[in-house]
Amino acid sequence: MSDHPPSRPHRSDRHGGAPIGRPRDPRSLFVRLIEFLSPGPDSTAELIKTLADAEHRDLIEPESRVMLEGVIRMAGMTAGDVMVAFKRMDLLDIDAPYEELLRTVIDTAHSRFPVFEGSRDNIIGILLAKDLLKLQRAPELNLRTLLRPAMFVPESKGLNELLREFRTNRSHLAIVIDEFGQTAGLITIEDVLEEIVGEIEDEFDDEEEESGIFTLADGSQRVAGDVEIAAVNEAFGTQLPDDDFDTIGGLVAHELGRVPRRGEQVNLGGLRFMVMLARGGAVRWFKVTRALPADEAGLA
Known part of the structure; x- marks a missing residue:
């Protein structure tokens, strides 16, 4: 007979989950995966190089590498880095006639528009292009009743946090405010997602060539x-x-x-x-x- 009693299973073995007394690994699955592929990258550049090496070794697909690089780069970006500058924003005037509003919607082909009153910097809400069509069927409607609340974020807002707010608030567009409280631009959820699935520093960019x-x-x-x-x-x-x-x-x-x-x-x-x-x-x-x-x- 053995002198040692059979070891008791961890409570987690009986009920599932992490063993009692053993701390959970706070790192995300993504971080642990990267460390498994190439332990100990010391910088973002090294981490991206590791992903490229993993692709060359057929450990990940090229599309996956592009998306993972997008996630890494996005972590260091802010709303100010991606926004459409104020001068290039397509806005609607709350006091403009319906024909002018409709012409702007058709010409720009956007689905959402910031609406201002008086000054272009005084944004009072967001109008969905499809909501504008309601005025055609019911001209007695007040355009103000069709406006959605505008979401305002500072230029320094990180894209990771902004994406969470877009999802939480079920918003697709935010107005970006500078340090003086003035409108600096706008950013959409599509702009943020493009930084993941699109070209971040794409093959067109060449740091050794500055002529463009x-x-x-x-x-x-x-x-x-x-x-x-x-x-x-x-x-x-x-x-x-x-x-x-x-x-x-x-x-x-x-x-x-x-x-x-x-x-x-x-x-x-x-x-x-x-x-x-x-x-x-x-x-x-x-x-x-x-x-x-x-x-x-x-x-x-």
Whole structure:
């Protein structure tokens, strides 16, 4: 007979859960997974490098790596990093006639609009585009009764926390306020999610290249929307006007009358600008080629 009595099972063995007296691991499953793949990363850059190595070893799929990188990068970002700047916000005037409101909704194709009264900085609520249609069937309705409460957040609000608030409040749009209490811009839940599933620091970004103009494999050029017009003229030997606008994105949007959408093409100054990526109310990247002589200027 054994001199040692049989050990008693932990209470957790009988009832499930963590053993009594053994502290739970406070780390998330994601953190423990990363440490399992490559223990002890000391920085975000090293952590991202570890994910790339895991993809190369076929431990994770490329799509999973992109999303995990998005989560990591998003943890250090704020609403001010992603917001649409105040000057580029599409707003509705509470006192504007119905026809003007409807025209703005159709032209911009947004689903939600901040509504102001008096000054553009005085935002009094959010209007859903579908709610505006109710005025067409019942003109006696007061537009104010259709407004949803506006959600206000500071520029310093972290995207992780903001995403939780969007989910908790069932909101899709927030007005971003600067340190002086003035409207700095707006941010949507789609903007936040794009930082996870979209391109954060995508393959178009190259820290070693600061011109914002890159040559592609097919001989065309990739041009950032915030590249100065003077730089475009120098690179392509064109004479695009730069008196009223500084960036090529601003000039193209002005010529078109709105921000072009992904896949759309604009011919300007002998060049064809095809939108590769648009985000936050602005074009991030164009693919630029020489326009054919038979092409007419304008939207293609």
